[in-house]
Amino acid sequence: MNLVNIVWPVLSLGGLAIFFGIVLAYASKKFAVEVNPKTAEVRDALPSANCGGCGFAGCDAFADAVVNGKAAINGCPVGGAALAVKLGEIMGVSADAAEKHVARVICCGDSNNANEKYEYQGITDCKAAEALAGGSKSCRYGCTGLGTCVKACPFDAIHVVNGVAVVDEEKCTACKKCIAVCPKNIIELVPISKEVRVLCKNQEKGKAVMESCKVGCIACQKCVKACKFDAIVFENNLARIDYSKCVNCMMCAEACPTKTIYANFANRKKAFVVDDKCIGCTICSKNCNFEAIEGELKGKHKVLEDKCVGCGRCYEKCPKDAIEMR
Amino acid sequence: MNLLLILLSVVLVNNFVLSRFLGICPFLGVSKKVETATGMSLAVTFVMGLASVMTWLVNTFVLIPLDIEYMQTIAFILVIAGLVQFVEMVIKKTSPTLYQALGVYLPLITTNCAVLGVAILNIQSNFNLIETLVNGVGGGLSFTLAIVLFAGVRERLETSPVPKALEGFPVAMIAASLFSIAFLGFQGLIK
Numbered sequence: 001m002n003l004v005n006i007v008w009p010v011l012s013l014g015g016l017a018i019f020f021g022i023v024l025a026y027a028s029k030k031f032a033v034e035v036n037p038k039t040a041e042v043r044d045a046l047p048s049a050n051c052g053g054c055g056f057a058g059c060d061a062f063a064d065a066v067v068n069g070k071a072a073i074n075g076c077p078v079g080g081a082a083l084a085v086k087l088g089e090i091m092g093v094s095a096d097a098a099e100k101h102v103a104r105v106i107c108c109g110d111s112n113n114a115n116e117k118y119e120y121q122g123i124t125d126c127k128a129a130e131a132l133a134g135g136s137k138s139c140r141y142g143c144t145g146l147g148t149c150v151k152a153c154p155f156d157a158i159h160v161v162n163g164v165a166v167v168d169e170e171k172c173t174a175c176k177k178c179i180a181v182c183p184k185n186i187i188e189l190v191p192i193s194k195e196v197r198v199l200c201k202n203q204e205k206g207k208a209v210m211e212s213c214k215v216g217c218i219a220c221q222k223c224v225k226a227c228k229f230d231a232i233v234f235e236n237n238l239a240r241i242d243y244s245k246c247v248n249c250m251m252c253a254e255a256c257p258t259k260t261i262y263a264n265f266a267n268r269k270k271a272f273v274v275d276d277k278c279i280g281c282t283i284c285s286k287n288c289n290f291e292a293i294e295g296e297l298k299g300k301h302k303v304l305e306d307k308c309v310g311c312g313r314c315y316e317k318c319p320k321d322a323i324e325m326r
Numbered sequence: 327m328n329l330l331l332i333l334l335s336v337v338l339v340n341n342f343v344l345s346r347f348l349g350i351c352p353f354l355g356v357s358k359k360v361e362t363a364t365g366m367s368l369a370v371t372f373v374m375g376l377a378s379v380m381t382w383l384v385n386t387f388v389l390i391p392l393d394i395e396y397m398q399t400i401a402f403i404l405v406i407a408g409l410v411q412f413v414e415m416v417i418k419k420t421s422p423t424l425y426q427a428l429g430v431y432l433p434l435i436t437t438n439c440a441v442l443g444v445a446i447l448n449i450q451s452n453f454n455l456i457e458t459l460v461n462g463v464g465g466g467l468s469f470t471l472a473i474v475l476f477a478g479v480r481e482r483l484e485t486s487p488v489p490k491a492l493e494g495f496p497v498a499m500i501a502a503s504l505f506s507i508a509f510l511g512f513q514g515l516i517k
Binding site: 008009012013016017020023024027028030031032033123124125127128 | 384388389392393394397400401404405408411412415416418419420485486487
């Protein structure tokens with residue numbers, strides 16, 4: 001056994017390694033790029049899944065975008081609300097501005113409601129169907145129901161039910177991947193607390209809509225009259241809810257003759273007056289748009305349950321916190 | 327003429343991915359979109375060319391004089407890993423745009439066996455420095471050809487009605503093997 005046989009390899013490889021080490025160490029000083037310390041902090045807080053769910057090329061790119069103000073602090077679908085709070089602390093932004101958003105498919109023309117123009121037998125892809133006269137449904141604004149968004153969703157949060165895509169709001173992380181692939185542009189991101197939604201994108205006149213779909217917006221404007229908060233904007237023969245004004249009173253959904261406006265009435269709340277706290281100031285009854293609160297000055301107020309629609313206005317206005325929403 | 331022959335041979339006849347089955351990991355991993363595939367192959371071509379020259383120098387001036395050619399593999403891995411790190415730093419400093427474009431792919435190349443493969447093949451074929459450079463860049467081009475073509479195929483597969491059991495990776499594997507068979511047709515091109 002010749003000792004030299006071992007010494008040379010060890011020396012040469014070790015030498016090479018040390019040489020490269022020195023070069024790299026020198027290079028890392030020489031070519032150091034100044035990084036915003038906040039970027040590093042944000043990067044450390046991220047889950048490092050590098051999933052691209054935020055729409056950026058990995059966590060590094062997202063951290064950069066957050067620090068440069070190009071991405072919202074709640075932009076990471078994996079970290080969710082907890083991460084948004086953490087990033088809010090780092091960035092000095094309050095996280096409550098970050099209400100959870102979910103995607104919603106703006107169409108309710110399922111196979112029972114919408115008519116078919118022809119029988120589609122092509123490949124199962126909305127974009128392909130869109131190329132054939134705008135899909136098989138007679139409404140060219142409606143969901144083709146072939147599930148391109150379902151394939152795009154990394155969280156299994158969207159499914160085609162009876163010919164229309166429906167979002168599972170619990171699973172939805174607002175990653176916007178479905179929005180990007182939908183050829184009809186009928187998926188929108190909305191705050192999850194806003195219950196009421198107009199489920200139609202058809203901009204045609206009432207008669208044309210009625211011919212193609214039973215549940216399309218026929219531009220009757222009854223919802224505009226029903227809304228006491230000016231939250232419904234009417235444009236291009238279509239009602240649109242201004243969510244900065246909507247208070248979930250669901251009056252528009254009640255008024256809509258075609259049931260295009262959807263609201264889950266089971267979630268409707270009612271106001272209740274807590275007698276111990278009420279001082280009879282009448283602020284609540286003055287603010288009620290529905291005349292649902294009665295009671296004299298200095299007397300205890302009472303909510304008329306059949307008139308109350310749960311808009312929560314009295315709850316906000318009561319100076320004594322004497323109103324509860326249940 | 328000899329150089330042209332080397333180039334043609336490495337790109338078509340002995341294609342790194344499709345005939346020698348080197349670099350299969352990025353070939354399957356980064357070939358979902360033509361755009362990212364192009365980015366990856368650009369980075370690979372660059373590193374392959376550079377690594378070929380560097381490893382040839384190390385082999386000729388360190389390993390052969392000391393008579394320790396059997397340390398080739400480990401020495402080359404060392405060189406390639408160090409080189410990639412160095413290149414990444416330099417690019418990050420000098421050209422942020424190029425760094426953005428190559429970004430994630432550069433570190434990935436450290437573990438790409440096609441790079442090590444080209445270095446070892448250069449030595450085995452007794453190439454001189456120029457031939458080594460041509461073979462290295464050619465190797466990168468062969469990787470580019472394979473992965474970009476394959477990415478095109480996979481983009482089409484996305485919208486094709488594939489049987490449920492074969493969706494995603496399985497059908498990509500089948501496509502890759504058909505690809506490989508097609509490249510077998512080049513075998514007789516150069517004797």
